[in-house]
Amino acid sequence: MPLPLPPVFGHLLAVWWGAIWGSFANVCVHRIPRGGSIAWPGSHCPACGEPIAWHDNIPVLSYALLGGRCRTCQTRISARYPLIEALVAAISWLLWQRHPGSWAYLAEFTFALALVVMSAIDLELKIIPDRLTLPGIPVFFVAGFALDLAPWKERLAGAGAGYVVVWLLARAYEKLRGRAGLGLGDGKLLAVVAAFLGARALPVVLTLGSLQGLLVTVPLLLRARRRGRVRSVARTEIPFGPFLALGALEVLVLGQDRLVGWTLWLLAQVR
Numbered sequence: 001m002p003l004p005l006p007p008v009f010g011h012l013l014a015v016w017w018g019a020i021w022g023s024f025a026n027v028c029v030h031r032i033p034r035g036g037s038i039a040w041p042g043s044h045c046p047a048c049g050e051p052i053a054w055h056d057n058i059p060v061l062s063y064a065l066l067g068g069r070c071r072t073c074q075t076r077i078s079a080r081y082p083l084i085e086a087l088v089a090a091i092s093w094l095l096w097q098r099h100p101g102s103w104a105y106l107a108e109f110t111f112a113l114a115l116v117v118m119s120a121i122d123l124e125l126k127i128i129p130d131r132l133t134l135p136g137i138p139v140f141f142v143a144g145f146a147l148d149l150a151p152w153k154e155r156l157a158g159a160g161a162g163y164v165v166v167w168l169l170a171r172a173y174e175k176l177r178g179r180a181g182l183g184l185g186d187g188k189l190l191a192v193v194a195a196f197l198g199a200r201a202l203p204v205v206l207t208l209g210s211l212q213g214l215l216v217t218v219p220l221l222l223r224a225r226r227r228g229r230v231r232s233v234a235r236t237e238i239p240f241g242p243f244l245a246l247g248a249l250e251v252l253v254l255g256q257d258r259l260v261g262w263t264l265w266l267l268a269q270v271r
Contacts, residue, residue, distance in 0.1 A: 010096060010100050010101065011093060011096070013096075014092045014093045014095075014096035014100075015089045015090075015092065015093050016089075017092055017109075018088045018089035018090070018091060018092025018093065018109070019059035019060060019085050019086070019088065019089040019092075020059060021088055021092070021109075021113055022059055022084050022085035022086070022087065022088030022089055022116075023057065023059045023081075023085055024038075025084050025085075025088055025113060025116055025117050025120070026080070026081050026084050026085070027043070028117045028132075029080070029084070029117055029120040029121050029124070030046065032117075032121065032129055032131055032132065033121050033124075033125050033127060033129050043057050045070040045072060045073060045075065047070060047073055047075035048070060048072055048073035048075065050070070050072040050073065053071075056071055059082070059085040059086075059089070060082045060085050060086055060089075063077065063081060063082040064082070080120065080124075084116060084120060087116060088112075088113060088116055091109070091112045091113075091116070091249070092109055092112075094253065095108045095109050095112065095253075098253070103146045104146050104147050106146070107143040107144070107146035107147060108147070108252060110140075110143060111140055111143065111196050111252070112249060112252070114132065114136055114140070114192070115193075115245035115248060115249060116245070117132065118132055118133070118189060118241055118245065119241055119242035119245045119246075120242075122185070122239040122240075122241035122242055123239050123242055126237055126239050127185060128185030128186065128188065128189050128241050129185075130185075130188070133185065133188035133189055133191070133192055134188065136192040136195075137159050137188070137191050137192055137195050138195075140192055140195045140196040141155055141156065141159060141195040141196070143196060144195065144196045144197075144198075149196070149197055149198055149201075149252075150197060150198025150199070150200065150201070151198070154198045154199050154200065155194065155195050155196065155197070155198050155199070156195070157199050158191075158194030158195065158197075158198050158199030158200075158201070158202060159191045159192075159194050159195040160191070161194060161199050161202060162187060162189075162190030162191040162192075162193060162194040162195075162199075162202055163184075163187040163188060163190065163191045164187070165187070165190065165202065165206070166184065166186050166187030166190055167184060167187050170184060170187070185241065186240050186241055186244060189241050189244055189245070190202060190205070190206075190244060193205055193244070193245075193248045197248065197251060197252065197256075200256060201248070201251045201256050204247065204251050204256045204259055204260060205244060205247040205248050205251055206244070206247070207247070208243075208246070208247030208250055208251070208259070209240065209243040209244040209246065209247040210243070212243050212246060212247065213238065213240060213243035216243075217238050221238075
């Protein structure tokens with residue numbers, strides 16, 4: 001049952017809620033892959049360890065007012081912090097338009113928040129921690145009951161299929177090229193996605209993730225190679241998780257039937 005809120009107040013609430021959880025996402029991104037607790041200690045500067053006052057911990061705004069530096073030690077703070085806060089706020093607002101103030105909104109928002117955290121960790125460290133994916137599979141399988149995206153049997157089967165598909169692709173790549181390609185963390189991420197969206201979403205998510213990954217990374221790698229920053233485009237390790245997560249969010253918001261229709265239309269134009 002949607003919350004009986006005036007539209008403007010609902011939009012502001014969605015943005016505020018997203019920004020607050022975006023700040024929490026930054027804590028997860030920094031601490032989870034390093035084995036730290038996300039509950040204790042409180043927010044503090046990674047450089048000097050000084051606790052961050054509440055007025056210096058306002059999402060996006062505090063970063064701008066402080067000039068992107070710690071108030072105590074003046075160490076520069078990564079721009080990742082306000083970017084994630086703003087991104088999660090935008091995603092929250094977008095999902096609010098679909099299911100304002102309902103359980104479906106909370107389920108979709110939690111799913112999107114987890115994808116953002118896993119993507120940011122993969123971008124920074126090129127890993128997707130089991131601490132997120134393994135509990136995420138049953139959690140989002142249960143959360144999927146709040147929506148009507150796919151029958152539970154399809155979501156259960158999809159969770160297994162998502163991992164198996166990536167495992168097979170990784171083994172095939174390793175046999176052909178003699179070195180590791182896809183990481184199995186990507187397979188666990190796909191298992192999380194399918195547990196929530198269903199098995200039929202997997203081909204669309206994989207296709208979108210692959211196409212968008214190529215469109216973004218190939219030009220960047222070619223440019224970096226021209227400048228001497230990388231030796232070989234083919235041997236450069238690329239995190240695939242963020243593109244899978246982007247594909248999953250696109251399927252969630254736009255619907256897989258609509259995306260398949262657009263793809264077929266584009267292919268028809270090319271021919």
